[in-house]
Amino acid sequence: MIDAIQQYQGQLLQGLVTTIEVAIGSFAVGFLIAAVLAPLAVYGKPLVRRIVMGYVGLIRGLPELLVIFLIFYGGTVLLTKLAGKYVEVDALSAGIASLSIVAAAYLTEILRGALLSVSAGQWEAALSLGFRRPRAFRLVVLPQMLARALPGLGNQWLVILKESALVSVVGLEELMRKSVVAAGATHQPLAFYLTAAALYVFVTGISTVLLKACDFRLSRHLR
Template identity: 70%
Template sequence: MSTVIAYLPQLLSGLGITLLVAVGSFLCGFLAAIILAPLAIYAPAPIRKAIALYVGLIRGLPELLVIFLIFYGGTVLLTQVAGRYVEVNAITAGIAALSFVSAAYLTEILRGALLSVSGGQWEAAFALGLRRPRAFRLIILPQMMTRALPGLGNQWLVILKESALVSIIGLEELMRKSVVAAGATREPLAFYLTAAALYIVITGISTLIIRAYSVHLTPQMR
């Protein structure tokens, strides 16, 4: 136990990187999905097909492979452009890769939520004299987000746990810090249990926040 306490600052530092990667990936993916989801429904056919292809490809690839493609592919591209060896920053590659992944899943979540909003809402908005962009922002988007919240919360938890995968490219997040500490002290069980406890605390807090916000948005669930 004393060994774990001695390494606790390093583990907490790794937890900070884990949260940075998870939050950055989720936010980037969410912003992309907010744009892609309506386009996947209302855009011309070529754009809808391109989005469907992107979503299908990303959802069909292991997340670890996407991380490798971004990290090593980006390194090759930058090296060719610069004329010398340039390695992609690990945290940038990790956030970019998981952003691509989360954007694909979040697009499907938001698309399904958008389709669940009654067409009569659009008609009511148009009857009030609202143009489509303003109608979407003021009337459709709030309803879509309420319906999408359970899926969004689940995807946040998935991204939070998948952030451990970026340790494979050398990023010093929680899992990497735990592996290093376990190897240095030869006490793997203690450090892996500590890492598990930290993940459970973060996911537990996230679940409580998501549940509270969901109840706030839908008072009928009280």
């Protein structure tokens, strides 16, 4: 069993790197989208708020696997029609795009809740000191919002990290896919699935430690 794992350790580590790339890319893009949508959901006009919350509700109501299929196969159909020849969407791009769309919906709700938790008095105090609204938001509201949102953001990061395994269904050679291939080739599924589990736990453990350090640093003023 150990010999089989050693034989495939390079491929497993390569799959782990791909998993982390997908997770980081999806979280980063999703967070950027949510950073735009969350303020619109709170301060936007009624129609804008309804559109944003409609998007959040729609995506949260769909299975992540279905979103992956829609982006991968739908993107392939769209690109094929535009190019006039068969063009398949890259599995990595489809994975990041799909998980970004899903993450953006959940992150929007997390940031919206954190933004609403900052009292109106913080705005009033900043404006009374002569701050314009953009500066008041950046220097006063944003730090408090991020401190309150960090637990939810951290949880969503861990969810995305594990959901990256779903992208293997469209052929992405991430950790889960590498483990399945190695298990099939060696007929030792338990060994490779336990190894994959250990690698996931290792990455999530490091993430948890880093998140706790960030939470301690950002929430000092709240204690």
